Amino acid sequence: MWTIEHPTKVEYFVGNEKSRKEVIAWFKGWIRGTKPLLLLGPPGVGKTSLVQTLSIQFGADLIELNASDKRNRIVLSERIIPLLENYSLMGKQFLLFLDEVDGLSARDDLGAIEFLSTAIKESTVPVILAANEMNQITRTLSKVCKIISFRSIPPRLSLLYLNQILNKKNFQLSPGEKFSIVRMSAGDIRKMLNDTQAWISGYSAFRDSHFNIDIEDAIDGFFSSTDPEHANDLILNSNAVFRHVRFGISPEDRRKDLMYGFFSSIVTSHMDTKAMATVLDELSKIDALLGRSLEKRNWRILKYMSSLITFAIFPHTRLRQLQYKRYSFGFQQMGNYLMRGIGLRNMLQTLAEDFHTSKSKFGSSVLPFMLHVLGRTFESERYIMNSFLDDKSATALDREINRASTSR
DSSP, X not given: OGGGSOOSSGGGOOSOHHHHHXXXXXXXXXXXXXXXXXXXXXXXXXXXXXXXXXXHHTTEEEEEEOTTSOOSHHHHHHHHHHHHHOOOTTSOEEEEEEOOGGGOOTTTTTTHHHHHHHHGGGOSSOEEEEESSOOHHHHHHHTTSEEEEOOOOOHHHHHHHHHHXXXXXXXXXXXXXXXXXXXXXXXXXXXXXXXXXXXXXXXXXXXXXXXXXXXXXXXXHHHHOSOXXXXXXXXXXXXXXXXXXXXXXXXXXXXXXXHHHHHHHHHTSOOOHHHXXXXXXXXXXXXXXXXXXXXXXXXXXXXXXXXXXXXXXXXXXXXXXXXXXXXXXOHHHHHHHHHHHHHHHHHHHHHHHHTTSOHHHIIIIIHHHHHHHHHTSSOHHHHHHTTTOOHHHHHHHHHHHHHHHHHO
């Protein structure tokens, strides 16, 4: 892959020149007590490659941990504490790099945030952290770090870099092809290199459409296609994305969510129940895999998603007159769901803490059985009174118990 052939020197990188100079100055002037760095910027702008190249160019031993590693308090202490107390076997300076720190989970990576905040504050080796966005985790870590911001690479610099790579690889593309690749990369150098390599390899999905198939046309074409390879090409060419969170984003972003597009088209179709259950079961497995890969920042999985979707649901959707549709609630029904969700929010948070689990896990796995038990006994009122719930949360729990009892 061209993306792993990053520049051999820091000065050969493109874009974010001021930020790169700050990183070099920080590393060359590092002494014990210097604040760690937090590199903050969108994916594909060279944060990870910059640190890896920096360690090679200045002869440092790089110790790297990323989001695909287990990063709880125990694992971090086992790897970081010895690092802080020893020297490289070759007499080199250590450089500790923690990538994708915004992917740390308060539940899965238990204690990692608190441990890092304490350990790196008085580090005996240079420490660099990298993150894609500012969230609650990076805000906590930023209190003990110096933030250096990275921005998406401008189209002009992206095109210059693309020309440089093509000359180095001895390949040629037309101006229109290069402009299409640069435009679709939107400042993400990693995506630009991946797309260019696929284009050079003659992959028809990239050559035929220039990535311009609307998601509606792509899904309609998928359902009507008789060839799985052609159906797969349509998905690859679609103006769509893979997202883990289905809601809390703009309507346009949700419309472009490929998994959501397939789901909404299937559940609003006239497929028989058995066939629909089969397709949704296959789709749910892919969705679970997608969720785990995005949560762990394992981006390599994404390149297989289109093939997984195609060969999982293609055989089950033939000759069923399916077409793209957007699933939606009626306004009144949506209002009821929203009001119910607002009422449940605080109640779920309080009870999840009592049961020592996350709010989502409690709501999906514990609450239904809890309501079943409380609805069959005369102890529900006593439990509500002794559960330390506020008045609104207690009322919400009482309504859920009554709703569960009525539905039986």
